[in-house]
Amino acid sequence: MLAELIIAAEETPNPLLPAWYDIVYSLIPFILVLLLFWRVVLPRMQKTLDERAALIEGGIEKAESAQAEAKAALEQYNALLAEGRAEAAKIREQARTEGNAILAELKEAAQVEAARVTATAQQQIEAERQAALVSLRAEVGSLALDLASGVIGESLADDKRATALVDRFLADLENDTASSKKAAK
Amino acid sequence: MNRIMLLRLVIVALIFILFWLGTRKMQLVPGRFQGTIEMGLEFVRKSIVEDLLGQKDGKRFLPLITTIFFLVLFMNLTGIVPGINISANSVIGMPLVLAVAAYIAFIWAGLRKHPWAFLRNALFPPGVPPFLYIIVTPIEFVSMFVLRPVTLTLRLLMNMIVGHLLLVLFFSATAFFMVELGGWWIAASAVTLAFGTAFTFFEILVSVLQAYVFALLTTVYIQLALADEH
Numbered sequence: 288m289l290a291e292l293i294i295a296a297e298e299t300p301n302p303l304l305p306a307w308y309d310i311v312y313s314l315i316p317f318i319l320v321l322l323l324f325w326r327v328v329l330p331r332m333q334k335t336l337d338e339r340a341a342l343i344e345g346g347i348e349k350a351e352s353a354q355a356e357a358k359a360a361l362e363q364y365n366a367l368l369a370e371g372r373a374e375a376a377k378i379r380e381q382a383r384t385e386g387n388a389i390l391a392e393l394k395e396a397a398q399v400e401a402a403r404v405t406a407t408a409q410q411q412i413e414a415e416r417q418a419a420l421v422s423l424r425a426e427v428g429s430l431a432l433d434l435a436s437g438v439i440g441e442s443l444a445d446d447k448r449a450t451a452l453v454d455r456f457l458a459d460l461e462n463d464t465a466s467s468k469k470a471a472k
Numbered sequence: 473m474n475r476i477m478l479l480r481l482v483i484v485a486l487i488f489i490l491f492w493l494g495t496r497k498m499q500l501v502p503g504r505f506q507g508t509i510e511m512g513l514e515f516v517r518k519s520i521v522e523d524l525l526g527q528k529d530g531k532r533f534l535p536l537i538t539t540i541f542f543l544v545l546f547m548n549l550t551g552i553v554p555g556i557n558i559s560a561n562s563v564i565g566m567p568l569v570l571a572v573a574a575y576i577a578f579i580w581a582g583l584r585k586h587p588w589a590f591l592r593n594a595l596f597p598p599g600v601p602p603f604l605y606i607i608v609t610p611i612e613f614v615s616m617f618v619l620r621p622v623t624l625t626l627r628l629l630m631n632m633i634v635g636h637l638l639l640v641l642f643f644s645a646t647a648f649f650m651v652e653l654g655g656w657w658i659a660a661s662a663v664t665l666a667f668g669t670a671f672t673f674f675e676i677l678v679s680v681l682q683a684y685v686f687a688l689l690t691t692v693y694i695q696l697a698l699a700d701e702h
Contacts, residue, residue, distance in 0.1 A: 302564055302633065309565030312477035316484040317569050320543050325535035328491045332513050335498040342500055 428453040480560045483546045516541050520687050524695045541687035548679030552672050559632035571624035574690035582697030631682050635675045642668030
């Protein structure tokens with residue numbers, strides 16, 4: 288048993304001295320796996336990583352462009368809004384001015400109308416006064432004559448002189464009134 | 473040719489199937505499977521390569537470092553797959569080939585970018601008093617051109633061998649206590665079984681960690697070779 292062990296130990300090769308086939312069957316796996324990674328796996332991996340990076344960058348770019356677009360739209364909207372507001376203010380201002388003008392015009396027209404009405408009324412009053420004056424004058428003359436007739440007991444109605452006297456008196460009265468009016472003025 | 477060599481070929485087939493199918497129809501919005509594959513690839517790209525080398529240089533070395541990471545990871549993980557139970561990295565060939573690939577990569581990177589600055593930075597580090605170069609230069613030479621690939625190889629190889637040995641010890645001890653001794657020894661078998669299970673989970677951590685360390689160190693070596701000043 289001991290002798291066998293010694294023989295086995297002597298036959299056991301030194302683990303630090305490689306057998307030729309050991310080197311060969313180490314080189315073959317090494318070269319095969321190196322080629323696999325070098326030529327196949329790592330290029331595929333690189334390609335995928337590049338594609339992924341491109342996709343992410345594309346996504347970021349797309350998002351950025353969308354954001355820029357949205358910003359532009361917002362600006363446009365704001366500009367339109369401001370424009371609309373300005374226009375509305377302008378229209379309001381214009382309406383106010385126009386309203387004021389119309390109001391003033393109407394006021395003026397009303398004043399003119401009022402003046403005209405007043406003038407017409409005054410003219411009418413004047414005319415009526417004249418008419419009243421004329422009729423009063425005739426009536427006053429006949430009343431005075433009637434009164435005088437009553438006083439002296441005799442009709443003076445058909446007396447030409449009495450009529451002329453009354454007329455003259457009245458004319459004088461009128462002249463006096465006119466002159467006093469003038470003096471008052 | 474032995475079963476570990478066969479295992480390596482199976483792992484290569486598995487990597488091909490996973491990554492070929494995982495990246496065959498790449499969707500911009502990944503599904504679960506594609507998402508997992510992408511997460512793995514992105515981890516190497518972002519956390520290891522671009523972190524240290526930047527985007528421009530990182531792109532050149534990304535295939536190599538991705539290969540190293542996933543090969544080491546998958547080959548480590550077979551150590552805890554029931555029925556396989558051994559890492560494909562527990563025979564020296566695979567760690568050695570990967571370390572040599574890393575070695576060639578960082579020396580090539582340095583020599584191609586600035587041969588003289590690369591060698592001066594490596595062998596005559598600036599800021600060291602000139603008389604110390606008698607000591608420093610041989611140390612730096614050995615560290616850079618001998619120890620780096622050797623440590624890369626041995627760290628991975630030994631982690632995997634020791635992990636395998638630990639699990640073998642625990643589980644064969646369990647079998648021994650339970651089947652050969654029996655009786656009260658079964659209690660001891662429970663302990664070894666518990667430890668074996670715990671170390672199985674620990675091996676998952678080690679597998680991922682070693683893949684990360686191997687890829688990270690390769691990247692760091694390339695970064696140091698490309699650096700203008702130390």
